[in-house]
Amino acid sequence: MTRAPLALAVAVVLNGFASVTASADPLPSWAVSETRDRIVEFVEAVTDPENASYVTPAARIAVFDNDGTLWAEQPVYFQFIFAMDRLSELAEQDPSILSTPALKAAAEGDLATVLQGGHDALIEVVNASHSGTTVEAFQAAVAQWLAEASHPDTGLPYDQMTYQPMVELLRYLRDEGFKTYIVSGGGIHFMRVFAEQAYGIPPEQILGTYGNSTFEDVDGVPTVVKAPGIAFIDDKEGKPINIERTIGKRPILAGGNSDGDFAMLDWTTSGDGPRLAVLIHHTDAEREWAYDRESPIGRLVDGLDQGPDKGWVIVDMAKDWSRVYTGGN
Structure with missing residues (x-):
């Protein structure tokens, strides 16, 4: 006679735990704002089979720049x-x-x-x-x-200067059936060292600039050797080209922070169906750096001028992020 009440109690506890887990905030480092709401509304719409904007999991491709978008980039890359x-x-x-x-x-x-x-x-x-x-x-x-190594200004290890809000966004997207990629001007062999641990993105989902290489026999072992010269620069118009060539699908979501990302965001949002571009605007001189139009690193002009009319989400770092780095603040 005692088993039924006990089973009922366990069920109530488990159901309550499931409800709390389901309602947990997927973006805790994002301030409550229109910016956050637009991102969440987009994700909910494209993942809801009952919504007219539903997108099948196979087409849920999200691409992100790295420097200045997923981690810091000042005073130089x-x-x-x-x-x-x-x-x-x-x-x-x-x-x-x-x-x-x-x-x-x-x-x-x-x-x-x-x-x-x-x-x-x-x-x-x-x-x-x-x-x-x-x-x-x-x-x-x-x-x-x-x-x-550590950063000369913050004293943080470089891989702790990843942006906590963006790490959360990547995780949120994957939890909702997206496949996330890095598409960056950074070197592909460089990013592949840390990106899986830092962002949860495996090496095969990293697109970047790559240099010339040779295939050689080194002490009897077939080996790929890095050679002088740049074979492909993954920046500006090169980003859509590399995505099309490597992934073979136009993304439905893209994130960047500079005019080097403009072509990728513009190409992403010009396709059919629901699409979203997220542009990080560095406005936080207190916790990070404030820069845009005049900066030699991460220069941002076209995105600020044209992004709002194109319906892009412009993230104001100072206002929209309650925390910046995964390490420190």
Whole structure:
């Protein structure tokens, strides 16, 4: 006679737990605002079979830039800071590699001088620090750097400067049947080191810039070796091209933060059916950095001018995020 009341009590507790879990806020680091509401309303609409905007799981593709969208990018892209640190380390073993003023400046951490050299100087630094090694050895160097290096302003490890609200958004989308991709100007071999742990996005769902490579026999082992030169730049118009070539489907949701992402967001939202673009506007000088139109890194003009008329969600970081980084604030 005691089993029925006990079973009923257990059922009540379990049902209550299920209700609490189901109603848990999927975006706790997003402030209650129209911005958050628009994102949630879109996701709910495209995942509800009874809604006219329903999208089948196979078509729920979401793509996101990385630098400035999923993690910070000031004072310069983190991968370039790695390149300078890596070059300095390599120069200790072989000083002769510092064959140009740009390379010498980079090895000394003199970013201002390197930037004065323009595009050619940047390519010199990337070639010297990213080539002549196997993919595995390069990625091991990246992993070690991430484990040891910290940002000069925040003091945080670079992989703790991922944006907590965006990590939540990625998780929320996957929980609702989306497949999430990174489509970034950053190097594909660099991002693949940390993206799965940081964002839950596996290596095969990362699209990025990639350099030339060669296939060689290294000590009897077939090996892919990173070679000098850039094979493909995954930026601006290159992003839709790379998505079409690699994924084979137009996304229904895209996120970015700069004019380098404009083509990807515009292409995404120009397709048929329900679509959403999310543009991160860096407005928070207190917790992060405030920059847009005049910034050499993450310059944002076209998105601010045209995004609202295109129906894009413009995220005001200072107002719409109650927390910024996964580490720290």
